[in-house]
Amino acid sequence: VTIAANEIQRMLRNWLSVRRTGPALDRSEKLLAEEVSEFEVQEGEKLNSVNGLIEFKEVKFAYPTKEEFVLNGLSFHVKPGEAVAVVGPSGAGKSTIVDLLLGFYPLNNGTIEVDGLPIEKANAKWIRDAISFVSQDVQLRNGSLADNIRIGNEMVTDDEMIQALKDSGLSDYLNSLPEGLESSIGERGALLSGGQKQRLSLARALVKNSTILILDEASSALDPITELQINEAIQKRKSKQSVIVISHRLSTVLTADRIVVLENGKVVEEGTHHSLLEKDGVYSRLFKREAETGENVISVS
Numbered sequence: 001v002t003i004a005a006n007e008i009q010r011m012l013r014n015w016l017s018v019r020r021t022g023p024a025l026d027r028s029e030k031l032l033a034e035e036v037s038e039f040e041v042q043e044g045e046k047l048n049s050v051n052g053l054i055e056f057k058e059v060k061f062a063y064p065t066k067e068e069f070v071l072n073g074l075s076f077h078v079k080p081g082e083a084v085a086v087v088g089p090s091g092a093g094k095s096t097i098v099d100l101l102l103g104f105y106p107l108n109n110g111t112i113e114v115d116g117l118p119i120e121k122a123n124a125k126w127i128r129d130a131i132s133f134v135s136q137d138v139q140l141r142n143g144s145l146a147d148n149i150r151i152g153n154e155m156v157t158d159d160e161m162i163q164a165l166k167d168s169g170l171s172d173y174l175n176s177l178p179e180g181l182e183s184s185i186g187e188r189g190a191l192l193s194g195g196q197k198q199r200l201s202l203a204r205a206l207v208k209n210s211t212i213l214i215l216d217e218a219s220s221a222l223d224p225i226t227e228l229q230i231n232e233a234i235q236k237r238k239s240k241q242s243v244i245v246i247s248h249r250l251s252t253v254l255t256a257d258r259i260v261v262l263e264n265g266k267v268v269e270e271g272t273h274h275s276l277l278e279k280d281g282v283y284s285r286l287f288k289r290e291a292e293t294g295e296n297v298i299s300v301s
């Protein structure tokens with residue numbers, strides 16, 4: 001692996017000093033970092049295997065730097081092998097769920113459990129190994145395509161990398177490279193387009209092959225092909241991995257088994273796309289607004 005320990009430390013220092021410049025990126029960097037934060041449990045319990053049951057129980061949470069609660073008694077669960085989309089208005093607390101599931105902050109109240117083990121008692125490394133996280137605001141390293149995929153799993157074979165690139169929609173790109181997997185992606189991925197970077201981040205998460213996969217979409221407009229790819233990846237992984245898609249727009253939710261709608265740090269609705277549209281509540285309003293503003297065009301079958 002090409003990441004030097006001092007580079008990780010520098011990134012962690014940056015993360016600590018710059019609080020809100022790119023939360024999704026910070027989350028993925030922290031997940032990759034070898035060091036655990038002061039809030040994380042280093043000597044905690046581990047289970048022998050991970051089935052992927054995730055339970056948020058009455059979680060109340062305020063960031064240490066702010067007084068107001070971001071999550072106000074949040075409860076929801078993801079069954080092993082289920083794909084759940086979390087949606088809701090901006091600031092509802094969607095991405096905060098990722099911070100808490102990864103154990104980056106202590107809860108003010110309630111518990112989060114993975115296979116029944118409260119994460120405040122769980123070993124931080126165990127939790128990190130159990131979870132693959134894809135953020136759309138991926139940061140890449142200088143080096144080759146392979147170097148950047150191996151960050152997800154040092155033991156990965158070339159064939160597995162090629163398959164992950166295929167599943168992420170990068171087959172054509174790979175085939176166009178004279179040096180294949182060993183081709184340089186430039187200074188922090190400068191030779192890649194935005195969409196290719198996102199796909200590479202997905203490939204990295206796929207080779208990690210953890211029981212739990214979290215996809216946090218960027219709030220910025222996404223390349224629609226990438227959305228499609230992510231949808232396909234979710235479909236393929238369904239029933240093998242527990243998937244949480246934090247959706248800042250609604251187009252990825254159609255493939256989810258269940259949609260959890262958050263507002264003001266609480267679950268206000270839960271159901272399938274069609275059942276929620278029929279309910280004519282928060283989800284239906286968000287969906288119609290997106291369709292009207294043209295922010296996103298969803299074809300409903």
Ligand code: ATP
Nearest residue numbers: 023063065070089090091092093094095096219248
């Ligand atoms: P969006 O769809 O706009 O990304 P979201 O539902 O994902 O929104 P969060 O990112 O979870 O919302 O943020 C919820 C609230 O917590 C916001 O008020 C945000 O400013 C605040 N917040 C998020 N991350 C931090 C942090 N690291 N430190 C302090 N406050 C934070």
